[in-house]
Amino acid sequence: MQLNVNGRNHEVDVEPSTPLLWALREQVGLTGTKYGCGVAACGACTVHIDGAAVRSCVMPVSVVAGKRITTIEGLAKGNVLHKVQKAWVDHEVPQCGYCQAGMIMAVVALLRDKPRPTDADIDATITNICRCGTFQQVREAIHAAAKA
Amino acid sequence: MTAMPKINRRSFILSTAAVGGGLALGLRLPFGPEVVLAQDGTPEINAWVVIRPDDTVVVRVARSEMGQGTITGLAQLVAEELECDWAKVTTEYPTPGQNVARKRVWGDFSTGGSRGIRTSHDYVRRGGAAARIMLTQAAADQWKVPAAECVAANSVITHKPSGRTVRYGQVAEAAAKVPAPDAKTLQLKDPKNWKIAGKPLKRFNTVDKVTGKQVYGFDFKLPGMLNAAIKESPVFGGKVKSFDAAKVSGMKGVRRVVQVGDTAVAVVADTWWQAKTALDALPIVFDEGPNAKVSSASIAEILKAGLDAEQAFVGNQNGDAKAAIAGAAKKIEAVYSYPYQNHVCMEPMNATARYTADKCEVWVPTQDGEASFAALLAASGLPADKCEVYKLDLGGGFGRRGAFQDYVTQAVQIAKQIPGTPVKLLWSREEDMRQGRFHPVMQCKLTGGFDAANNLTGLHMRLSGQSILAAVRPAIVEKQGGRDPLSFQGVADAGEHAIGYGFPNLLIDHAMRNTHVPPGFWRGVNINQNAIFIECFMDELAHAAGQDPVAFRRKFMEKYPRNLAVLNAVAEGIGWDKPAPRGQHRGIAQMKAFDSFVAAACEISVQGGNKVKVHRIVAATDCGYAVNPAQIERQVAGSFVYGLSALFMQECTVKDGRIEQENFHTYNSMRIAQMPKVETIILQPGGTVWGGIGEPTICVAAPAVLNAFFKATGRRIRSVPLKNHGIELV
Numbered sequence: 001m002q003l004n005v006n007g008r009n010h011e012v013d014v015e016p017s018t019p020l021l022w023a024l025r026e027q028v029g030l031t032g033t034k035y036g037c038g039v040a041a042c043g044a045c046t047v048h049i050d051g052a053a054v055r056s057c058v059m060p061v062s063v064v065a066g067k068r069i070t071t072i073e074g075l076a077k078g079n080v081l082h083k084v085q086k087a088w089v090d091h092e093v094p095q096c097g098y099c100q101a102g103m104i105m106a107v108v109a110l111l112r113d114k115p116r117p118t119d120a121d122i123d124a125t126i127t128n129i130c131r132c133g134t135f136q137q138v139r140e141a142i143h144a145a146a147k148a
Numbered sequence: 149m150t151a152m153p154k155i156n157r158r159s160f161i162l163s164t165a166a167v168g169g170g171l172a173l174g175l176r177l178p179f180g181p182e183v184v185l186a187q188d189g190t191p192e193i194n195a196w197v198v199i200r201p202d203d204t205v206v207v208r209v210a211r212s213e214m215g216q217g218t219i220t221g222l223a224q225l226v227a228e229e230l231e232c233d234w235a236k237v238t239t240e241y242p243t244p245g246q247n248v249a250r251k252r253v254w255g256d257f258s259t260g261g262s263r264g265i266r267t268s269h270d271y272v273r274r275g276g277a278a279a280r281i282m283l284t285q286a287a288a289d290q291w292k293v294p295a296a297e298c299v300a301a302n303s304v305i306t307h308k309p310s311g312r313t314v315r316y317g318q319v320a321e322a323a324a325k326v327p328a329p330d331a332k333t334l335q336l337k338d339p340k341n342w343k344i345a346g347k348p349l350k351r352f353n354t355v356d357k358v359t360g361k362q363v364y365g366f367d368f369k370l371p372g373m374l375n376a377a378i379k380e381s382p383v384f385g386g387k388v389k390s391f392d393a394a395k396v397s398g399m400k401g402v403r404r405v406v407q408v409g410d411t412a413v414a415v416v417a418d419t420w421w422q423a424k425t426a427l428d429a430l431p432i433v434f435d436e437g438p439n440a441k442v443s444s445a446s447i448a449e450i451l452k453a454g455l456d457a458e459q460a461f462v463g464n465q466n467g468d469a470k471a472a473i474a475g476a477a478k479k480i481e482a483v484y485s486y487p488y489q490n491h492v493c494m495e496p497m498n499a500t501a502r503y504t505a506d507k508c509e510v511w512v513p514t515q516d517g518e519a520s521f522a523a524l525l526a527a528s529g530l531p532a533d534k535c536e537v538y539k540l541d542l543g544g545g546f547g548r549r550g551a552f553q554d555y556v557t558q559a560v561q562i563a564k565q566i567p568g569t570p571v572k573l574l575w576s577r578e579e580d581m582r583q584g585r586f587h588p589v590m591q592c593k594l595t596g597g598f599d600a601a602n603n604l605t606g607l608h609m610r611l612s613g614q615s616i617l618a619a620v621r622p623a624i625v626e627k628q629g630g631r632d633p634l635s636f637q638g639v640a641d642a643g644e645h646a647i648g649y650g651f652p653n654l655l656i657d658h659a660m661r662n663t664h665v666p667p668g669f670w671r672g673v674n675i676n677q678n679a680i681f682i683e684c685f686m687d688e689l690a691h692a693a694g695q696d697p698v699a700f701r702r703k704f705m706e707k708y709p710r711n712l713a714v715l716n717a718v719a720e721g722i723g724w725d726k727p728a729p730r731g732q733h734r735g736i737a738q739m740k741a742f743d744s745f746v747a748a749a750c751e752i753s754v755q756g757g758n759k760v761k762v763h764r765i766v767a768a769t770d771c772g773y774a775v776n777p778a779q780i781e782r783q784v785a786g787s788f789v790y791g792l793s794a795l796f797m798q799e800c801t802v803k804d805g806r807i808e809q810e811n812f813h814t815y816n817s818m819r820i821a822q823m824p825k826v827e828t829i830i831l832q833p834g835g836t837v838w839g840g841i842g843e844p845t846i847c848v849a850a851p852a853v854l855n856a857f858f859k860a861t862g863r864r865i866r867s868v869p870l871k872n873h874g875i876e877l878v
Contacts, residue, residue: 128819
């Protein structure tokens, strides 16, 4: 089976029912996308499929073959960070950082749909769990990225 | 997260000695004349400081970074005394094996009890100062001038009379040979003159965290590594009876099906998803034993009986509370309860192990590298000089990854059955939820007596519930005649968790009621329930006396000026003396915890009697010294996510001896929509005692909101979580 990840094609040898998360981590070798729950409840595994935010822990790899998959590793262009990543650095959002790849992918998709989101837009769209509790900085950084 | 590092150390030495490891391995004294090479081959100036020829400063500290910012703060303290260029500072973890071999030169590895900075600031600053003196001496020797004529600043040493300069990197190798000064006698800087410490500097590794490059334990890889998924008896105390490996051994990628100790079975496969898929299909029969009959209801009954039991351990006592209450004109009584809760680190438990007859190594995200090392020694059966632990970054810790190293034991037990092959053990979220080391259950009956003039004359606080130390550090409990001193955190008679009120007649006692559910140090530990009990009951007493909750508290705080200062700070910050915004109601709470003084005041509104919006929280922390105010603000704001998630959403219930909640859909956690605006006030009066940051604030979140909820609705909620009362956070 072939997966197009961050603009490159990868041949993966997995059962078709294997979640995309594990194909990315264990076949393609990209570990930036995290496992948090396996039931699409926490958002740590969020990636983009054709630009839309998807929780990859419940997405069978067979469904996304041939589609355009973007992970946290594909966000920056070379050494130039995506504006959301840059806002995250400027506002020092991450604490432990484990959930932040998923959080950032969700936010990038939000800004694509709503370039200047209101607080209500953020509340309705960003439902990722962060146990360290970075939400205050997440909100600040989203607004900063929207203005960038 | 125990507050007893000395005991930790003792038990660590015992556990290493018990397996014949011995601690005396080719010792090199840290400040001795011999030059020691750092991991990259650079001569180290001392244990704390390595300086490369390009001036890069490698600061080595033993505490673990898990999001709380402690590594950045500790590096700031070293750099402050070292007088180095902060832009050139990087950090490295020494390994537990190195620490053991060098007579524990780096001190305690345990990163819990909010003690990363507060209990290591002195020796890390002395390490930085000693290195500066050695560098300066090396430059002076090179110039053949007295060291007193030289001054170090920003990684450059200047000979004042001649104006000559030399960079740290140029004299680092020579400095490594300079006899070390006696670190204990060094004069440290007055914090008033700090230039690096005390500043809101950015923490390390943020770019790696936002680009996916950071390697957590879960991401670690070795060549030829296999992956393991595990299932332990869901009933605590149960054992493996049988399992049918043949049913799954032909599945794709499956290499081995192994029993792990007496209690668990693991599938080892090429990938973790293959291992997990096979484990789900593997028939396992557990001998669940008598604990399979236990339920939340049966536990609650046992605790309830303790509320009126004759025997209880006294934690805090003055005067005669029982007599005062018996003779009171008015008596107020209330019963509170607190549930089991799981830490739920975002990164589930994991460890990677490689075992051969000559060496056993473990790579693990751990809050306590030495506890991991002790678990490795015990499980491998090898001596200490053939074992090593490499610490990896943690995706959250919160107390689950410190004293408890069950995943390390399991990883070694699995690797031992496949010698030479590295195995990474990952727990599923379900395993993580089932096999927690849970916040203990506690009930509390509070009784207060008033005289005819509405003066409080006596208070009795009876705790009934589980002891963490009885399960985890039984030697401490034994030494205290069966008493668990940690049970009284936040309401103790003295020390880092002393009560912040002077009551006329007081009795706080604990009827210990232990269960088969393994308790653990859950961020904040026993302050979480004790703050709810005492701070909500203070509101109940104020209400009964017809007095304002803040004014009522102040009457008992004359001798507690630092508690009073944080209470006043949040009262002023929230505008306590002015009306709340329309439709909003206020609550307040204060406590001393981990040697910091904390308080919170909040504004909430309640729609339909059960939909709670927390609009704003003002939180004050007096930690003596603030090493990095920006990281403190983040810890304080994050503490409300941890504390309010626990208050509104989180309970682990027991049915048939096992925990019922297995994932976030039944054990929820706050989202951004529910996050209040948090305003942080930091007080720094100085003094000889430094306070902790990672935990204290959590405990004031719940009582402040519960008190505001009473103000808003007239309903006094006395059991957690609020979801059980149909109340939700919106």
